[in-house]
Amino acid sequence: YPNGKVREACSSMMPRHEHSPQPSPEHTISVNETKFRPGDHIKVNLSGPVFEGFFIQARNAENLAGPAVGSFMLAEERISQLLTCGLCRHATVVEKYKIFWVKIPGPVISQPNAPPLTTPTSITPETLPTSQPVFHLTKSFNASGCGSTKFCIRNPAKCDPGAAYCFFLSFKQNNHSVLIEMSGPSEGYIAFALSHDQWMGDDDAYLCINEDHRINVNTAYLSGRIPPVLDSENGLEDISWRVADGLVQCSFRRNLRLPAYKGRFNLDANYYIFLADGEASEGGLIHKHHRQPLITNGMYNVTDSPKDVGGSRSPLLLKLHASLMFVAWMTTVSIGVIVARFFKPVWPHSLFGKEIWFQVHRMLMLTTVLLTSIAFVLPFIYRGGWSEWAGFHPYLGCTVMALAIFQPLMAGFRPPPHAPRRQVFNWVHWSTGTTARILAVVTMFLGMDLPALNLPDPWDTYTMIGFVAWHVGIDILLEIHSYCLIRKVEVIDEDRIQILQSLTSAEAEGHTFKEIVLTIYICGNIAFLITFLAAIHQL
Numbered sequence: 001y002p003n004g005k006v007r008e009a010c011s012s013m014m015p016r017h018e019h020s021p022q023p024s025p026e027h028t029i030s031v032n033e034t035k036f037r038p039g040d041h042i043k044v045n046l047s048g049p050v051f052e053g054f055f056i057q058a059r060n061a062e063n064l065a066g067p068a069v070g071s072f073m074l075a076e077e078r079i080s081q082l083l084t085c086g087l088c089r090h091a092t093v094v095e096k097y098k099i100f101w102v103k104i105p106g107p108v109i110s111q112p113n114a115p116p117l118t119t120p121t122s123i124t125p126e127t128l129p130t131s132q133p134v135f136h137l138t139k140s141f142n143a144s145g146c147g148s149t150k151f152c153i154r155n156p157a158k159c160d161p162g163a164a165y166c167f168f169l170s171f172k173q174n175n176h177s178v179l180i181e182m183s184g185p186s187e188g189y190i191a192f193a194l195s196h197d198q199w200m201g202d203d204d205a206y207l208c209i210n211e212d213h214r215i216n217v218n219t220a221y222l223s224g225r226i227p228p229v230l231d232s233e234n235g236l237e238d239i240s241w242r243v244a245d246g247l248v249q250c251s252f253r254r255n256l257r258l259p260a261y262k263g264r265f266n267l268d269a270n271y272y273i274f275l276a277d278g279e280a281s282e283g284g285l286i287h288k289h290h291r292q293p294l295i296t297n298g299m300y301n302v303t304d305s306p307k308d309v310g311g312s313r314s315p316l317l318l319k320l321h322a323s324l325m326f327v328a329w330m331t332t333v334s335i336g337v338i339v340a341r342f343f344k345p346v347w348p349h350s351l352f353g354k355e356i357w358f359q360v361h362r363m364l365m366l367t368t369v370l371l372t373s374i375a376f377v378l379p380f381i382y383r384g385g386w387s388e389w390a391g392f393h394p395y396l397g398c399t400v401m402a403l404a405i406f407q408p409l410m411a412g413f414r415p416p417p418h419a420p421r422r423q424v425f426n427w428v429h430w431s432t433g434t435t436a437r438i439l440a441v442v443t444m445f446l447g448m449d450l451p452a453l454n455l456p457d458p459w460d461t462y463t464m465i466g467f468v469a470w471h472v473g474i475d476i477l478l479e480i481h482s483y484c485l486i487r488k489v490e491v492i493d494e495d496r497i498q499i500l501q502s503l504t505s506a507e508a509e510g511h512t513f514k515e516i517v518l519t520i521y522i523c524g525n526i527a528f529l530i531t532f533l534a535a536i537h538q539l
């Protein structure tokens with residue numbers, strides 16, 4: 001596959017290109033060491049004529065047919081990627097789609113006095129020149145005990161901590177100390193923080209930072225939405241870590257209370273817990289998280305009763321933004337327009353000095369503008385500025401907002417009903433309103449897939465298409481009905497006597513039909529609205 005996710009080929013290493021591999025290899029694999037100890041890094045070099053793709057594994061030299069062993073780290077993220085099979089050392093090289101070599105053997109490297117490969121020890125000491133002894137984890141964490149013996153946070157919910165996409169954090173209490181395990185997909189850092197609220201700032205953070213393929217475990221006090229200053233001393237014990245197959249893993253122990261260290265919160269209290277990940281550069285400098293950090297749905301005491309919880313990566317203000325926009329541009333605006341277009345003859349009676357249809361239309365349209373205005377400011381409040389990475393959505397959104405303000409202003413200064421310029425107003429009012437609605441639908445389509453509020457795909461797109469079809473269908477039905485009603489009146493017109501009776505009865509029938517259709521339309525519309533609001537609520 002062009003995306004390189006060729007997990008099916010893990011064991012055969014055979015590209016499914018429907019051609020046979022080339023016989024004699026032209027590419028070579030070399031390594032910079034022939035002996036290693038656990039935790040060592042071996043530089044692997046693949047060289048030869050120009051090629052389009054490669055797939056490399058390490059295997060046990062005594063069991064070449066067995067599974068891949070060990071793990072890789074990328075030398076250059078932009079040109080290669082990791083694939084979870086296991087360890088490595090046979091290469092498959094693709095020069096062109098049809099020309100490839102399979103299982104080019106590389107050199108054998110060995111571990112002196114190695115224990116048998118089938119019984120991996122879970123922790124092996126690594127002799128690093130650091131003040132603290134650091135241990136090297138050799139297995140991924142596991143979720144057994146989550147909710148019974150330890151407190152876990154997993155994202156996505158219930159994911160397996162060994163999986164390439166799983167963010168995992170667990171707390172296991174043992175007398176006065178707590179063992180903390182954290183793992184997640186990242187080429188840079190992963191971090192969690194304890195917080196009294198749902199905002200970044202005034203939080204106690206723990207970071208595992210990948211610095212040149214070694215993990216540094218640090219603490220920091222998050223003073224605001226700015227890069228944290230890492231503490232020089234942190235009171236953490238039993239630090240161990242591993243970087244493998246795109247996952248950063250670290251585990252450490254800390255006391256329930258650390259009064260000697262400023263900025264460390266007591267673990268026996270309730271907190272919102274955050275999970276964040278992002279890039280790290282030379283010198284352990286961390287960059288802002290690309291994706292929205294996870295926030296637990298409630299406050300938890302991790303030392304209280306073990307739980308297995310998830311959280312949300314969608315901020316409340318953005319959820320409100322989307323919800324209010326859906327109410328405005330799916331429901332109130334649609335009903336308001338149908339009423340103005342088809343219900344003038346149905347509800348001509350006066351209510352508080354104006355016709356009913358007009359009162360209803362004006363009320364629904366002003367509600368739309370009001371909801372849009374409130375919803376409009378929420379992302380600005382949340383981001384504290386312009387949404388830089390949100391594509392066309394904010395630009396279209398601003399256009400919709402501008403049209404939504406212009407429309408009632410213009411309506412306020414409309415010429416009287418029979419003035420000559422009234423036709424111009426009618427036309428501009430119709431086209432501005434229609435443009436706003438069409439742009440709003442496009443804006444909603446784009447908004448639903450923004451990373452900060454990603455509704456399930458492709459469900460969201462299909463449901464939105466369903467809504468548009470429902471709306472347009474009802475619109476066409478009412479158009480056809482109006483057209484037929486006019487035809488009926490024209491035909492009756494030829495016989496003067498019949499007019500008075502039949503016209504009124506035909507009209508009355510027509511009105512009942514329209515009212516029934518409107519009722520059905522509103523029910524369907526609200527069903528779509530509720531579906532979207534429920535989906536947002538679950539994010």
Ligand code: HEM
Nearest residue numbers: 191192193198199200225226227274276286287288293383
């Ligand atoms: C270089 C480091 C960091 C920078 C510059 C940074 C900056 C920001 C900014 C500007 C926001 C506001 C939303 C946005 O504009 O995207 C935010 C949100 C957030 N950050 Fe960070 N952050 C950093 C690291 C961290 C870390 C290490 C954590 C905790 C583990 C964290 C947790 C959060 C959470 C939970 C939110 C969402 C709640 C809120 O909006 O306040 N951040 N961050």
Ligand code: HEM
Nearest residue numbers: 322325379380386387390394397398440444447448452453
């Ligand atoms: C017609 C309706 C809508 C309008 C006029 C609108 C308008 C806007 C505007 C102007 C912004 C940018 C604000 C800023 O730069 O800080 C924005 C951001 C956003 N909108 Fe909408 N929006 C609409 C509907 C929706 C819907 C239906 C959703 C989701 C289901 C949505 C999701 C978002 C998100 C997640 C952001 C924040 C992007 C980010 O900073 O990560 N919007 N919207």
